[in-house]
Amino acid sequence: MSQFQVFSNPNPQTRKAYPYLLDVQSPLLEALETRLVIPLSALPGLRENGIKELNPAMVVNGKEVVAIAQQMAAIHKKDIGPFVCDASGFRQEIMSAIDFLVTGF
Numbered sequence: 001m002s003q004f005q006v007f008s009n010p011n012p013q014t015r016k017a018y019p020y021l022l023d024v025q026s027p028l029l030e031a032l033e034t035r036l037v038i039p040l041s042a043l044p045g046l047r048e049n050g051i052k053e054l055n056p057a058m059v060v061n062g063k064e065v066v067a068i069a070q071q072m073a074a075i076h077k078k079d080i081g082p083f084v085c086d087a088s089g090f091r092q093e094i095m096s097a098i099d100f101l102v103t104g105f
Helices: 088-103
Strands: 005-008 021-025 035-041 057-060 063-068 074-077 084-088
Touching: 063 088
Parallel strands: none
Antiparallel strands: 005 021, 005 084, 021 035, 035 063, 035 074, 057 063
16 A cells, blocks of 8 residues: 555445545555545535635546545554555645644644
């Protein structure tokens, strides 16, 4: 797994609201059994009602999704689904959202 890769969410309880998981963990920590992920949502209206700096939009499989940085969590590697795409083109927006969550600016 690599940083800024998007994976399918295999959890049937959360998959509808959050179809994808964005891996944001440093590749230096690959040996850990967990990965730090940000859920990605395609819920209608979320982009308009979210906080732009905290919830950046990106495109996955041709559809706009929004990163829900405030719900970032560590999950076990085995609970991450198949690879979907690379989101490293959104690196700046993702890192800015994490900084905003932690520092407030």
